[in-house]
Amino acid sequence: MDKTYVPKGKQEGEWWIVDANEQILGRVATHIAMILMGKTKPTYTPGVDTGDYVIVLNASKVAVTGKRMTDKIYYGHSGYPGGLKSISLKEQLKVHPDRVIESAVWGMLPHNKWGRKLMKKLKVYGGNEHPHAAQNPKLVA
Template sequence: MKMAFQHMSLDVVFEEVCIEKREGPRTEFWDISTFQTQEQWATFARVWYLLDGKMQPPGKLAAMASVKLQGLHKPIYHQLSDCGDHVVIMNTRHIAFSGNKWEQKVYSSHTGYPGGFKQVTAAQLHQKDPVAIVKLAIYGMLPKNLHRRTLMQRLHLFPDEDIPEDIRKNLVEELPQPRKVPRRLDEYTQEEIEAFPRVWSPPEDYRL
């Protein structure tokens, strides 16, 4: 009885092979496998993100960039795994601080030698190096371990919109700015100005 079952199974397999040779392979199984393969590639691939830092606070930029650099947004994230993406930030020269932080915020450093302690304000540091403030903000957001130096190598900062072509061609997605930038009055069209609701319209014979 057991031998009969084995012979019947071989016959069924042989029949399936003959049908596949005549009609071609069954595609319903291949479609699922291909989709899962592409999904896996997309999960493990390193994506290049673009972020515009114009009129944005450095802390907001650092919070968004640190998530992408560490790979916290991926389902395969682990503390000991290196699955982060690349982040390209442009217009770091045009970042914004709230209040009077340009003069109040102080950056300190020490060379380790006597008399090597130095302090500069945010305005002085930004004038000397337009990418230093954003770089220090992101560096402070990353975990304090041996992975931090590797994560910083995937951070690309540019003071203006001039991005090299070899980096520009790798960009996949532009992240939304963390803070909405208000438009100036001269950036509105005449139709938008006329369509804006008026609180009070002066009469024709009104004089100032």
């Protein structure tokens, strides 16, 4: 019987660019989460960081279906009594479009140390420009 291959040590990840312009929020977030976890590679091993870095462009132009633009609400709490804050998806896309993608991707990653480490590999920008040209990112097809 052959032994199972387990990648060891720190793997150098590649850099990918995802253009979220007119793409459905959930579908693009799923694809990003798969790349971050390394599930698109044949060397994927649960609990081992084999994923790549992802740069998301045009986060402010992401699309949603139905009435989510007005009905979807993001909640936050200041920690003080009566400190519940809410903001709709439409307002969030105007003010902080990166948080919309980050929130959707975070919901699809493991909620532990590994998931927090993977979130650091996600770079989201509302516009078409990014400062990561030195990493030679490739466009996701």
